[in-house]
Amino acid sequence: MRFGFTEEQEMIREMAVRFVEREVARNAGSLDEEEKFNRPLFDRMAELGFTGLPWPESDGGSGGGFLSFIMTLEEIARVSASIGVVLWAHVYLSMWPIYRFGHEELKQLYIRKMIEGQLLGAGVLPQLMGERRSTLHKGVIAKVEGNRYVLEGLEKYVVGADNADVNVIYAEMFSDNSRKPKRYSAFLVEKGTPGLHILPVRRKLGLRSTGMAHLKFEHCLIGKEQRIGDEGQGEEIARQTSSSVRYGLAAIAAGIARGAADLALAYAKVRTQFGKPIGKHQSIAFSLADMDTAADASILLAYQSAWREDQGLEDSNRSMMALSYASDAAVNSAISAVQIFGAYGYTKDFPVERFLRDAKTIQLIKGLDKARR
CATH class of the missing domain: 1.20.140.10 (Butyryl-CoA Dehydrogenase, subunit A, domain 3)
Structure with missing residues (x-):
């Protein structure tokens, strides 16, 4: 078995190391102490191409693959896990479900902007449970109302939500029949959507500069075009x-x-x-x-x-x-x-x-x- 990294991957690692030493290390402690998120650092990561590493060139990415991406995450986390987690949430919790399951119009509207750093993404973390239990839990309810959905409920401890421009959430589909199996759908909700309230979480133990927040939905109306995948595919x-x-x-x-x-x-x-x-x-x-x-x-x-x-x-x-x-x-x-x-x-x-x-x-x-x- 041939085990090693390509020249391109080593160059990506070296770029990440330089970025961390020159731009992350000097502020990592103070950002943690003050529980502040540094948006310019994210913008810089996008400028260096980190946000586009896993995605094909045809979609605006660099085509480096997920292996190159986690090499970058590793180097960032050696100095600041918080900064690494922001990048992780942007790619895995937000971009990944949009890219893999979103309809073409949704991908065209968001993916390239997220690769370029124009939009910062965050998302609900599916519960990491065993195979016998649902990967989701009841937090937000989605009810169909004409050609829109009404979201109600509270999603707690969403990594990066305090600063994100877009959030990916999972909601249980409302049903009058309690005997019917529960169905979930995935949605993309933009910051500033009426009915969405972002409640920052402070005084945390760790990952203090990630911008963690609760998402509270009160009669939050979103269009069906904001659904990721099919209804019930969540x-x-x-x-x-x-x-x-x-x-x-x-x-x-x-x-x-x-x-x-x-x-x-x-x-x-x-x-x-x-x-x-x-x-x-x-x-x-x-x-x-x-x-x-x-x-x-x-x-x-x-x-x-x-x-x-x-x-x-x-x-x-x-x-x-x-x-x-x-x-x-x-x-x-x-x-x-x-x-x-x-x-x-x-x-x-x-x-x-x-x-x-x-x-x-x-x-x-x-x-x-x-x-x-």
Whole structure:
């Protein structure tokens, strides 16, 4: 088996590294502290072509594929998971269902603008549940009214919704017959639509600069042209979206694990105790080795899932394994980094405490727990 990256992919990675070092690193801590989203950073990512990596050139993308895209996510998350998650939500939670299931007019209207960064997308995260349970839950109800839909209800903790121009949501179709099976549909709702209220979520544990918000719908009227796919197809759209969502989020977690491992190693080389760098002490060396191994294993699982999508091979089990392993690895590596930094790791003067908070948030997103294993 030939395993390696193309010259183009390596160039994309180098571009992402330069972007992170020059434009993300200097503000990552302050944006987290102030819970601010930096729209110019997103605009810059679009300018560099990151938002267009997975999509074909015929649709305005660069045709780099999903593997190239998650390589970029990984590099961004090594410094700022929040910025990485904004890009992840834009591509996977918003663009992916529109591109895969939207009718041609909807794609023509939104996809190119989202690739170019004119529009920032966000979306509801389908619950990452086992196969025996629905991937959706009752939050928003959609009722047909003439040639429009009326949306009512509340969707909580939508990543990026506070700043997004468009949101992809899933709603249960209203029915007078309680015995009929529940049906769901997917919709694209623009910011500023009458009846849509965006309620920012503040004082969060982690991913503080992603612009998370609740979406409240009160007699929100949207046209049928805003529906993604067929009426009642929301369950299938959510299921297929979830597979890509998982490995994309796994790449974010792997980036956190790698960032924590790199910072811990650098600190262990300069911090001395008992006359030698602490990295020379066996217990610290073992921790560093475990962190390095976990980071590599995490991203390799994500790479495999992304590669399979590029080959047209859907594999929800592998993407679930990638997220399950990578999210645990990120938390464990961040904890180890805090321990290696000692008292410094406890302060906001060093980013390892932020890595720990972000890693734990990813682990908690939509029920990532032992029951799902």
